[in-house]
Amino acid sequence: MKIAIAGAAGRMGRVLTRIVHETEGLEVAGGIEPKGSSAVGADMGELAGLGPLGVKITDEPLALFTRIEGLIDFTVPKATLALAELSAQARIVHVIGTTGIDKEGDEKIKAAARHARIVKSGNMSLGVNLLAALVRKVAATLGPDFDIEVLEMHHKHKIDAPSGTALLLGQAAAEGRKLDLTKSSVRARDGHTGARPEGHIGFATLRGGSVVGEHTVMFAGPDERIELTHRAASRDLFARGAVRATLWAQDKKPGLYSMADVLGLE
Ligand SMILES: NC(=O)C1=CN([C@@H]2O[C@H](COP(=O)(O)OP(=O)(O)OC[C@H]3O[C@@H](n4cnc5c(N)ncnc54)[C@H](OP(=O)(O)O)[C@@H]3O)[C@@H](O)[C@H]2O)C=CC1
Numbered sequence: 001m002k003i004a005i006a007g008a009a010g011r012m013g014r015v016l017t018r019i020v021h022e023t024e025g026l027e028v029a030g031g032i033e034p035k036g037s038s039a040v041g042a043d044m045g046e047l048a049g050l051g052p053l054g055v056k057i058t059d060e061p062l063a064l065f066t067r068i069e070g071l072i073d074f075t076v077p078k079a080t081l082a083l084a085e086l087s088a089q090a091r092i093v094h095v096i097g098t099t100g101i102d103k104e105g106d107e108k109i110k111a112a113a114r115h116a117r118i119v120k121s122g123n124m125s126l127g128v129n130l131l132a133a134l135v136r137k138v139a140a141t142l143g144p145d146f147d148i149e150v151l152e153m154h155h156k157h158k159i160d161a162p163s164g165t166a167l168l169l170g171q172a173a174a175e176g177r178k179l180d181l182t183k184s185s186v187r188a189r190d191g192h193t194g195a196r197p198e199g200h201i202g203f204a205t206l207r208g209g210s211v212v213g214e215h216t217v218m219f220a221g222p223d224e225r226i227e228l229t230h231r232a233a234s235r236d237l238f239a240r241g242a243v244r245a246t247l248w249a250q251d252k253k254p255g256l257y258s259m260a261d262v263l264g265l266e
């Protein structure tokens with residue numbers, strides 16, 4: 001299966017090049033970076049520390065879409081939405097790891113999934129998706145006197161907050177509690193906030209250093225607290241998940257799928 005990587009020179013893009021190259025049945029067929037990027041024309045293998053692969057990064061994705069079967073995309077929302085339209089036209093597999101996509105963007109991705117096979121998740125790792133299933137169960141089991149808070153920490157270069165994973169975990173907690181996350185989430189607290197109302201799901205964001213990604217969901221009740229934590233030790237796990245999603249989606253019908261679908265968790 002011929003694969004292009006969008007954001008090929010980025011932190012995830014370089015790891016993805018290596019993992020795709022190492023995966024039997026997958027071929028690194030192209031890389032995409034924005035116009036004006038100094039990475040355009042660079043050899044993808046060199047960037048990924050593999051030595052030359054003979055595959056160059058382009059800022060003209062259109063031509064690539066005539067010869068690829070899958071696109072793995074860890075970029076920025078604007079790029080992902082433009083690429084999803086091209087994936088729909090080419091009817092290929094599009095795996096989206098990009099976070100920070102708003103509601104309107106999600107609608108565009110849904111529309112693209114009428115023709116493309118799209119797998120989208122705020123976190124492609126097995127561990128986090130398993131954690132989400134646990135969070136849903138714990139939230140449903142514990143009563144409303146257990147307050148739910150989601151804490152995340154990432155490296156200082158991350159540009160969106162809360163992280164896609166924090167929102168995924170918050171959504172799982174909301175489903176367990178039968179809450180609408182858009183109405184019950186509290187994303188910032190400052191000054192005289194008053195006491196914590198029941199039925200809220202709080203988010204707290206930490207940024208610093210080179211932390212790959214750490215998430216804790218807390219259930220704080222009377223006299224006891226349960227904490228469920230995931231810590232990513234490297235970016236390889238996200239890339240492995242994205243590759244698994246690509247292989248899984250190749251024989252599926254057009255549609256929008258989650259990592260829970262890929263992993264058979266729901
Ligand atoms: N779902 C998951 O499991 C994970 C998701 N992520 C998400 O993936 C995304 C990328 O993360 P990360 O690799 O750390 O970020 P980086 O900034 O390192 O990489 C993003 C890359 O995308 C490039 N890019 C920007 N615009 C375009 C465009 N129009 N076409 C092609 N490429 C473009 C950037 O280029 P330039 O710098 O020149 O603008 C950059 O090289 C984030 O949203 C992050 O949250 C990250 C890890 C795991």
Ligand SMILES: O=C(O)C1=N[C@H](C(=O)O)C[C@H](O)C1
Binds near residue numbers: 165
């Ligand atoms: O930007 C990152 O680095 C990560 N982003 C994802 C997110 O927003 O949750 C996944 C992972 O935690 C790393």
